[in-house]
Amino acid sequence: GLGIGLVGLPNVGKSTTFNALTKAQNAESANYPFCTIEPNKAVVPVPDKRLDELAKIVNPERLQHSTLDFVDIAGLVKGASKGEGLGNKFLSNIRETEVILEIVRCFEDENITHTEGSIDPIRDIEIIEQELLLADMDSLQKRIDSLKKKAKGNDRDAKAQLEIAEELMEFIADGNPVSSFEKIDEDSFKAMNKDLRLLTSKEIMYGANVDEDGLAEDNEYVKAVKEYAAERNREVIKLCAKVEEEMVDFDEEEKAEMLGSLGVEESGLDQIIRKGFDKLGLMSYFTAGVKEVRAWTIRKGTTAPKAAAVIHNDFEKGFIRAEVISYEDYIACGGEQKAKEAGKNRLEGKEYIVQDGDVMHFRFNV
Numbered sequence: 242g243l244g245i246g247l248v249g250l251p252n253v254g255k256s257t258t259f260n261a262l263t264k265a266q267n268a269e270s271a272n273y274p275f276c277t278i279e280p281n282k283a284v285v286p287v288p289d290k291r292l293d294e295l296a297k298i299v300n301p302e303r304l305q306h307s308t309l310d311f312v313d314i315a316g317l318v319k320g321a322s323k324g325e326g327l328g329n330k331f332l333s334n335i336r337e338t339e340v341i342l343e344i345v346r347c348f349e350d351e352n353i354t355h356t357e358g359s360i361d362p363i364r365d366i367e368i369i370e371q372e373l374l375l376a377d378m379d380s381l382q383k384r385i386d387s388l389k390k391k392a393k394g395n396d397r398d399a400k401a402q403l404e405i406a407e408e409l410m411e412f413i414a415d416g417n418p419v420s421s422f423e424k425i426d427e428d429s430f431k432a433m434n435k436d437l438r439l440l441t442s443k444e445i446m447y448g449a450n451v452d453e454d455g456l457a458e459d460n461e462y463v464k465a466v467k468e469y470a471a472e473r474n475r476e477v478i479k480l481c482a483k484v485e486e487e488m489v490d491f492d493e494e495e496k497a498e499m500l501g502s503l504g505v506e507e508s509g510l511d512q513i514i515r516k517g518f519d520k521l522g523l524m525s526y527f528t529a530g531v532k533e534v535r536a537w538t539i540r541k542g543t544t545a546p547k548a549a550a551v552i553h554n555d556f557e558k559g560f561i562r563a564e565v566i567s568y569e570d571y572i573a574c575g576g577e578q579k580a581k582e583a584g585k586n587r588l589e590g591k592e593y594i595v596q597d598g599d600v601m602h603f604r605f606n607v
């Protein structure tokens with residue numbers, strides 16, 4: 242469930258954005274032979290300048306970034322939840338993601354029709370939100386029906402879940418997303434939502450798709466989206482999908498030049514990947530060897546043995562200790578040896594919570 246789902250009304254630039262992500266995947270795919278390529282999925286490298294800094298010191302043969310999964314979720318249009326209902330494919334695709342990236346059209350172009358007849362990002366956002374909410378009401382009603390049957394017996398868990406489900410139903414029927422529901426009984430809510438995975442319980446980020454000239458300065462549409470998002474504590478990332486698609490083939494220098502000429506520092510796509518990674522509660526630690534300098538993905542709050550298991554299962558079972566140098570110390574000292582000489586190499590045990598950017602060696606029994 243650790244992925245980002247892309248949604249958006251037709252003609253907002255969702256496919257263009259997803260194409261750019263797919264190109265980013267393909268550019269790196271030789272490095273990720275373990276990833277199967279699926280048409281609606283892109284596994285993209287997470288930009289991290291720290292890897293380049295480590296590589297400058299270590300001079301490795303290979304460099305590997307952390308990756309992040311994006312899933313293109315087709316089928317979300319106005320009225321989608323009515324009639325036939327949202328298809329099973331739609332629901333299973335969106336359920337496997339934890340964060341939603343909604344691409345919102347913030348550019349004008351007479352040649353590209355808007356299905357609603359005008360450019361109005363807030364209206365678009367509300368249409369999508371409404372569809373997600375209707376889908377949730379549908380799933381929740383089914384759950385309530387089945388919980389009612391179970392609660393007739395003496396199933397206390399079912400009774401607790403039913404109570405919360407009915408309360409939640411009232412809440413979302415008023416137009417509120419599940420994410421703003423005050424969970425009175427967190428455990429019952431989690432139990433209920435575990436396989437239900439209600440769509441409006443997911444975090445939303447907005448990708449405001451602008452024309453090239455809207456990148457340096459916010460246009461009125463972007464301003465409206467930012468205001469709307471701020472009230473809901475959500476992130477807005479401005480991008481020009483067309484430019485992103487073009488830039489994927491560029492080398493670093495060409496990319497920097499392009500971004501400079503457009504008046505921005507970081508590409509919108511890079512921001513989406515970076516912030517999405519963070520929103521999912523993920524972080525990276527590093528291993529730095531001459532064969533490979535590599536970032537490994539873990540959840541924030543992961544202990545050293547569990548972090549080691551990401552490299553190999555045996556590392557967790559036989560874990561003895563970890564040798565850790567923080568990224569800052571590693572760079573400031575100019576590498577592992579000098580960091581050790583400066584006393585910056587820490588020995589950490591099983592309880593150690595790995596920190597973002599830790600450069601690690603694991604000691605383990607085989």
Ligand code: GDP
Pocket residue numbers: 249250251252253254255256257258348349350353450451452453481482483
């Ligand atoms: P989708 O239906 O949301 O997947 O939209 P597409 O990505 O297919 O884009 C619809 C049309 O809008 C295509 O012709 C794109 O080239 C165009 N488009 C996408 N982003 C932009 C943009 O930032 N500016 C302009 N002018 N056109 C764009």
